[in-house]
Amino acid sequence: MNAGSQKIIADLLSARTGQQLTEDRSWRIGTALSGIFRQIGISNVDQLVCLLDQPAYATLSQQVVEALLNNETYFFRDRAMFDQLAKHVLPEIAKQRQEEKTLSILSVGCSTGQEVLSLGMMLLEQKARWAGWKIDITGTDISHGAIATARAGTYSQFEIQRGLPVSQMLAHFNETPMGWEANEDLRALMRFRVHNLLDPMPAIGSFDLILCRNVLLYFDSETRQRAFARLMEVLHPDGWIMLGAGETIIGHTDELALVKGGIGLYRPARSDLAAQYEVCAR
Numbered sequence: 001m002n003a004g005s006q007k008i009i010a011d012l013l014s015a016r017t018g019q020q021l022t023e024d025r026s027w028r029i030g031t032a033l034s035g036i037f038r039q040i041g042i043s044n045v046d047q048l049v050c051l052l053d054q055p056a057y058a059t060l061s062q063q064v065v066e067a068l069l070n071n072e073t074y075f076f077r078d079r080a081m082f083d084q085l086a087k088h089v090l091p092e093i094a095k096q097r098q099e100e101k102t103l104s105i106l107s108v109g110c111s112t113g114q115e116v117l118s119l120g121m122m123l124l125e126q127k128a129r130w131a132g133w134k135i136d137i138t139g140t141d142i143s144h145g146a147i148a149t150a151r152a153g154t155y156s157q158f159e160i161q162r163g164l165p166v167s168q169m170l171a172h173f174n175e176t177p178m179g180w181e182a183n184e185d186l187r188a189l190m191r192f193r194v195h196n197l198l199d200p201m202p203a204i205g206s207f208d209l210i211l212c213r214n215v216l217l218y219f220d221s222e223t224r225q226r227a228f229a230r231l232m233e234v235l236h237p238d239g240w241i242m243l244g245a246g247e248t249i250i251g252h253t254d255e256l257a258l259v260k261g262g263i264g265l266y267r268p269a270r271s272d273l274a275a276q277y278e279v280c281a282r
Helices: 003-017 028-032 033-042 045-053 060-068 077-098 115-126 144-152 159-160 166-172 221-232
Strands: 102-108 132-140 173-176 180-181 190-194 207-212 234-243 256-258 266-267
Touching: 003 045, 003 060, 003 159, 028 033, 028 060, 028 266, 033 045, 033 060, 033 166, 045 060, 060 144, 077 115, 077 207, 077 234, 077 256, 102 115, 115 132, 115 190, 144 190, 159 180, 221 234
Parallel strands: 102 132, 102 207, 132 190, 207 234
Antiparallel strands: 173 180, 234 266, 256 266
C-alpha cells in the first residue's frame, strides 16, 4: 500500500465521519478491508482506490467507511460506569423529573446496540422507581450496518455472553434459531437511527442523560469542539453527559464541568450543577 492510497482512504474516512486515521492506526486498513477485497476480487488497497470513483462501484466508498469504523462493544462495557448510573445518576434524574415522569436517554455511537440494551435492562430491573414513567432510549450511530443489527436486537452466543451474566440473559432475551433476541419489554424502551454526531441533531427533543463513550477518541481537537457543540444542543439544561473514562473536555468545551468523584461524568457548567453534585458523597 503506497502512501497516496493510504491518504485517500484516511481522507475518505475523515470526510464522512470526522474520524482521523492516524499513522499509528493505519495498520488496520488492510485487515479491516480484507472482506471487501474478497468480495470484489482484488488483493490490495491500491487496487481498491482505483475503483472508488467508478460508476459500477457507487456504493464502494460507503462500504469502505463502514469497514473502517470501530464497532467494538459489549453488554455493560466498563461495568463501573453503569454502576455509577444505577446508583447515583438515575436516582437523581428520578428526583428531577418526578412531576413529569419522563426519562429520555441518548446513546451516541451505540454501535450494534449493546449499550442501549444494557441501559434498558438496568431500568427494567428498577421497576418500582420507574413505574408509570414514559421512558425513551435513543441509540445513534453513523454505521448503517451497526444500526441494522441494533434494530434486529438479536445476538450470537458469543455476543450475548460478553458482559452479560446468565441471569440477565435469561430474563431479557429469548433463544431463537437466529440467536438470542431481546424481548418485547426491552425493545419497547428504545429506538435506533443512523446519524453522524457532527451533523445537526434530528428533532428528537432534549435528553436527561447522554452517553457518548469512546466516540471522541478518533477526532482531532477542532472536530471534538464541533461534537461537543452538537451534544449541548440536545442536552437538557440540567442534564448529564457521560464520556469514556479516557476522554476529556479540557481544551474542547467550556460548557461542561466534571462531576466530582464521577467517572467520565459531566453536567452543564453554567448552571453550576456539577459543583453541587458529588458522586462519591452518596
